[in-house]
Amino acid sequence: MKHATRIVLLLVTGVTIAVAAQESKSKPPSAADWTALAKLPDLTGVWEAPTVGRGGRGPAAGPPPVPQLTPAYAAKKRELDARNLDDTEAANCLPTGMPAIMGHPYPYEFLLTPGKVTIVSEAYMQVRHIYTDGRPLSADPDPTFNGTSIGRWDRDTLVVETIGFSPLTTIARSTPHSDKMRIVERFRLTGPDTMSIETTVTDPEALTTPWTTTRTLARHREWTIREYICEENNRNFLDAQGKAGVKLALPAKEE
Amino acid sequence: MSRIARATGRALLVTAMVCGAATLAWSHHAAAPVFDMNAEKTVRGVVKQVDWTNPHIWIWLDVQNASAQVETWGFEGMSPNFLARRGWTRTSLLPGMRITVTFRPLRDGKAGGMFMTGKLEDGKVLTSAGAE
Numbered sequence: 001m002k003h004a005t006r007i008v009l010l011l012v013t014g015v016t017i018a019v020a021a022q023e024s025k026s027k028p029p030s031a032a033d034w035t036a037l038a039k040l041p042d043l044t045g046v047w048e049a050p051t052v053g054r055g056g057r058g059p060a061a062g063p064p065p066v067p068q069l070t071p072a073y074a075a076k077k078r079e080l081d082a083r084n085l086d087d088t089e090a091a092n093c094l095p096t097g098m099p100a101i102m103g104h105p106y107p108y109e110f111l112l113t114p115g116k117v118t119i120v121s122e123a124y125m126q127v128r129h130i131y132t133d134g135r136p137l138s139a140d141p142d143p144t145f146n147g148t149s150i151g152r153w154d155r156d157t158l159v160v161e162t163i164g165f166s167p168l169t170t171i172a173r174s175t176p177h178s179d180k181m182r183i184v185e186r187f188r189l190t191g192p193d194t195m196s197i198e199t200t201v202t203d204p205e206a207l208t209t210p211w212t213t214t215r216t217l218a219r220h221r222e223w224t225i226r227e228y229i230c231e232e233n234n235r236n237f238l239d240a241q242g243k244a245g246v247k248l249a250l251p252a253k254e255e
Numbered sequence: 256m257s258r259i260a261r262a263t264g265r266a267l268l269v270t271a272m273v274c275g276a277a278t279l280a281w282s283h284h285a286a287a288p289v290f291d292m293n294a295e296k297t298v299r300g301v302v303k304q305v306d307w308t309n310p311h312i313w314i315w316l317d318v319q320n321a322s323a324q325v326e327t328w329g330f331e332g333m334s335p336n337f338l339a340r341r342g343w344t345r346t347s348l349l350p351g352m353r354i355t356v357t358f359r360p361l362r363d364g365k366a367g368g369m370f371m372t373g374k375l376e377d378g379k380v381l382t383s384a385g386a387e
Contacts, residue, residue, distance in 0.1 A: 230283065230309060244285065248365050248366070
């Protein structure tokens with residue numbers, strides 16, 4: 001009986017703490033919360049990796065580092081490579097998920113609001129929700145394409161931790177991850193309109209060492225994010241046998 | 256450097272720039288499995304229709320073949336999002352315009368390919384990296 005009472009008490013306490021946490025999360029932002037944003041490094045605006053279209057690809061870089069796989073995951077990669085897939089499901093309009101979503105040749109808009117950083121990816125019209133209100137990372141989130149993220153400010157750097165990835169996403173091409181993959185990104189202004197993103201992927205089952213890459217984005221104050229509906233007129237495809245093709249037929253309806 | 260060498264150098268640079276842009280901007284699908292990226296062909300025709308759509312624009316061109324029959328060719332370009340930020344508009348190419356298109360041909364031999372450049376009658380050139 002005593003034991004049961006203790007369990008009930010523990011449950012009640014647990015529920016009370018959970019409710020309190022929930023309330024603090026849903027507390028409306030105060031004027032001070034909005035004012036505090038102005039003191040943070042200004043990551044807001046539309047950003048894109050430089051392309052030749054803008055007059056240069058940026059400083060020459062060596063070949064990007066390759067993820068170092070454990071024997072079990074190297075075997076999985078060999079199996080996938082042996083299938084000789086022409087392309088990925090992105091050709092069928094499936095969004096890439098993390099970490100590939102941050103490597104597109106399309107812009108990103110960064111929004112800072114009290115307790116949250118939102119990244120809008122133009123490619124595939126994806127949104128990343130990064131909570132900076134001090135909440136802990138969920139212990140066991142449902143797996144999703146972009147994962148579950150929290151962020152914190154380490155002086156001038158926004159540090160974002162993300163876990164919980166769908167098995168339909170990969171670390172890199174033909175490189176699956178385990179359910180223990182974790183991604184840490186460090187976003188930092190390196191000039192008035194340049195930002196560096198250092199991305200480190202760890203996965204104790206798939207990777208022997210952390211895989212770190214760095215990308216530089218340039219801010220375009222004059223740009224806005226455009227619509228990107230991949231299914232609007234997607235003529236590319238990857239079939240069940242892994243062969244890529246193009247549907248070449250003039251649409252019946254003329255513009 | 257001779258004039259020819261300079262001109263060749265310039266042409267190579269432009270080609271490299273266009274290829275670079277194509278590689279960067281083709282994240283939606285891999286180009287090499289469907290287009291022969293080592294080949295470049297040219298065809299002249301009349302614009303029939305332009306699909307200013309994602310994930311790629313499509314330019315449909317009426318081309319007269321050797322037996323004087325009109326065949327419609329299809330060319331995949333970059334996305335309107337990419338191009339609109341680099342000098343193109345949805346009216347840069349309009350039905351009825353005569354253009355010369357250079358392209359990477361489809362590997363299956365069908366009438367079409369990846370759009371590289373389009374030269375208009377007034378000399379204006381539209382490229383996959385932007386409008387000149």
